[in-house]
Amino acid sequence: MVDTLELIVEKVLRKIEEAKYIPIEASARHVHLSQEHVDSLFGKGYELEKIRELSQPGEYLCKERLDIIGPKSVLRNVAILGPVRGSTQVEISRTDSIALGVNAPLRLSGDLEDSETLFISCCRKVIEAGSSTIVAKRHIHMTPEDGIRYGLSDKQIVRVRVHSVRPLVFEDVIIRITEKSRLAIHIDHDEANACGFVEGAMGEII
């Protein structure tokens, strides 16, 4: 049986409608370590143990956990994400930043100049992670193909509507296009709690 023209049009319109929605992922606080800091905490040449792949290709959750230490408090059992990076980066929420007693700037991942300093502890060792700590700026991961499909380019700013019990529109959401990406809107736990985030929530680019 062949679809009627009306049915085909309806299917195409539904596809267009669906395509506007992008999965939202809420990032918990976590640490990316440099090999130098891995060596200091766990011993020279230590390799972090992968226990679970994350949504972004190549990224994974490690078995090892850390404590992060600020002037006002300590957050225990914080996740380490692999693989190791050139510089150690600690990503916390604004709530965490206030609890720790620091003033972590709102930044895109990788932009660490003059960011906050925390101490990191594990295995009875403590290291200073200077200029390591940020509140991650919300962003959307996509591939160049996704970019073409949405008509968006790298670093473009969009608005994202979240339909939920606590609906809102995030403005100033930055597009990050890389070859190895999986389409996802990344927000932190403050943003997740403020927008009534639940597992499987979708955001609409408007």
Next chain:
Amino acid sequence: MVDTLELIVEKVLRKIEEAKYIPIEASARHVHLSQEHVDSLFGKGYELEKIRELSQPGEYLCKERLDIIGPKSVLRNVAILGPVRGSTQVEISRTDSIALGVNAPLRLSGDLEDSETLFISCCRKVIEAGSSTIVAKRHIHMTPEDGIRYGLSDKQIVRVRVHSVRPLVFEDVIIRITEKSRLAIHIDHDEANACGFVEGAMGEII
């Protein structure tokens, strides 16, 4: 000297522009107690001691503090707001709710039916505050005069844009008109952290 027509028009336009902006206040976790619960915790007929007036007329911060106890953790030194109410009401953020290990519903103040239960502790006494605990739904306090000025009525839903380092638009913001109000947008600390709230921030009704 008399203003020129141009100057008058400019002044009027500026007033209209300013009038769209309403101060934002971020509410920290707090407890309103019933007299029965005040009696149980502090002794029969005890009167809470006012230490500071709050922005809403008649409401005040008390000297006494409480611990609130959930199945997963305890939040210490929580503020009590006076005067006493008919029922005890605990207002926490979603972050607090997760930390405490409860699932407090998103509600307007006063709407406590089937809300969460926590234990409250002070002075070596512990009481059960049944159906007491909510995450407060964001809202705007205004007087009937403000309502006329903004063309808004009680319970109307509006959207509020926050200009900040983390700009967003809160949707589903409810208008609460009472005779004794001071114009203010009330959000909780998750929402404050998600929208880059700083002291003195203003929201724009759109």
